[in-house]
Amino acid sequence: MGKELLKQAIQSAQASKKQGNPALSKEEAISQGLELINASKICLLGTNSEDGFPNIKAMLNLKHDGLKHIWFSTNTSSKRVQQLRKDNRACVYYVDEKNFRGLMLIGTVDILQDIESRKMLWSQGAEVYYPLGVEDPDYSVLRFTAQRGNYYQNLNNITFDIA
C-alpha cells in the first residue's frame, strides 16, 4: 500500500510544482474547503483527553453552516462528551485522500440538549443509538464553532481566521 501511494502523492506534488505551486487566496481556501465539506461523508473530531493525549474520532458529516458551525450527534455518556466537558477545545478535519488536500478547523464545542437541536439531527431509527427517542438523556448534540482554519492541497497551504 505505502510506496504506491507515495508515488501518487509525489506525482501530484510534481504536477502542482510545474504550475509554480500557485498560492491559495483565503477566498479560494474557503471555497474549496466548503466544497470538501459538502463532498465528505465523515470528518474527524479531535479532542483533548484527560491524560494530555490528543484523541480522534470519526463523526458523521450531518450538518454545517459554512465553515463556522458544525453539528454532531453523540451519546451523552460517550468519552468525547466527558472530555469536552472538561476541555471544550477541539478541531474538525476533512480529508480528500485522492487529491491530497485537507481542511482543519480549530475551535470549541458546546454540548446541547435542547429539543430543537435534538430534532434537527434526528433520523428515523436513531433509537438504535438513543433507545428513549429524541428526548433520551443519553442523546446530545455537539455544536462546533470554528475560530480559524487551515486548508492545504499538495504543497500549498494557508491558515485563515473565521469570523
Add this chain to the structure above:
Amino acid sequence: MGKELLKQAIQSAQASKKQGNPALSKEEAISQGLELINASKICLLGTNSEDGFPNIKAMLNLKHDGLKHIWFSTNTSSKRVQQLRKDNRACVYYVDEKNFRGLMLIGTVDILQDIESRKMLWSQGAEVYYPLGVEDPDYSVLRFTAQRGNYYQNLNNITFDIA
C-alpha cells in the same frame, strides 16, 4: 450528504444489534485493526498544538510494525515537528467509513534523522518534498510508538494495552 449516511449507519448498527452486538475480544480487535491498517491509504495523526488545541493532519500510510510502531515522513520545518518537539504525545487514527469502524492508537513520537530511517521511507522523486535528497536536513522521519488502542465497529468498542 448527511442524513443519507446516517440512515446507512443506523442500518449497520441495527444489523449488528440483531446479532446481539457480539463483544469484541482483544485478539479480534487487534486482528481487525491490523487488517484496517493494511487496507488504509492514509491515517490521521493527532498532536497537541502549543495553544492547547488538538491538531489533526492526514499522513500517508507508509510503514508499520504491527500496532506498535508506525513511521511517517515529513518536513523537519513542518508545524507537526515543531509541536512534537515540545510535546511528543500523539494519536494515530485509521477509519473505514464504509463499515463504520475505526482504530485509534495512543502513544508518543520520536523524530528521527538517521540515514537508515531516511532511506527506509525514501522514494524516487521525493525531492519534490526534500530538494536536497535523502540527506536533506528538512527531511525527518516520525516513529510513533503505541501504548494502547481503541477499536470500534458499529456499537461495539474495546480499549486495550499494546505491549
